Amino acid sequence: MKTNYEISPHLRALTHEQVTRLDQQATEGTSWEFYCGSYIHHPTVFGHKMSGLVQDAVDEYFAEIRVDNKNLVAGCSCGERTGICKHAVALLYGWVDDNDGFMNVADTLERLRHKNKDDLLEILGRIIMFDSRNLSFIEENAVADDLE
Numbered sequence: 001m002k003t004n005y006e007i008s009p010h011l012r013a014l015t016h017e018q019v020t021r022l023d024q025q026a027t028e029g030t031s032w033e034f035y036c037g038s039y040i041h042h043p044t045v046f047g048h049k050m051s052g053l054v055q056d057a058v059d060e061y062f063a064e065i066r067v068d069n070k071n072l073v074a075g076c077s078c079g080e081r082t083g084i085c086k087h088a089v090a091l092l093y094g095w096v097d098d099n100d101g102f103m104n105v106a107d108t109l110e111r112l113r114h115k116n117k118d119d120l121l122e123i124l125g126r127i128i129m130f131d132s133r134n135l136s137f138i139e140e141n142a143v144a145d146d147l148e
């Protein structure tokens with residue numbers, strides 16, 4: 001099985017106006033100001049999904065947006081269950097206003113394609129040392145279910 005990392009056309013087509021509307025519906029328009037005062041670490045985009053660590057003055061939350069049948073589904077470590085929280089909307093503002101700041105997994109993999117095996121093994125070693133759970137991806141036939 002091959003994971004498709006190409007960015008979903010639904011994510012590419014998102015506009016600032018759409019995010020503003022979502023902001024008004026979901027967070028009463030408070031997310032724009034929050035976005036302006038926050039910082040997004042490691043924003044990443046691939047396939048139907050984007051994620052990032054959204055930091056405000058006090059805390060840091062892992063927010064995620066997924067496109068599911070053309071709908072946006074949000075998840076966030078702040079624990080918001082009833083809808084989309086300001087962290088997720090801030091991530092979306094980041095995407096529509098500054099998508100150059102996002103790490104595009106497809107592009108990164110394309111660059112890796114041109115590296116030699118020793119360099120790749122060096123990178124792989126660092127990834128495993130950073131979090132040994134990553135070892136599970138190396139086992140044969142490992143399927144990254146959560147990338148779907």
Ligand SMILES: [Zn+2]
Nearest residue numbers: 076078085087
């Ligand atoms: Zn949140």
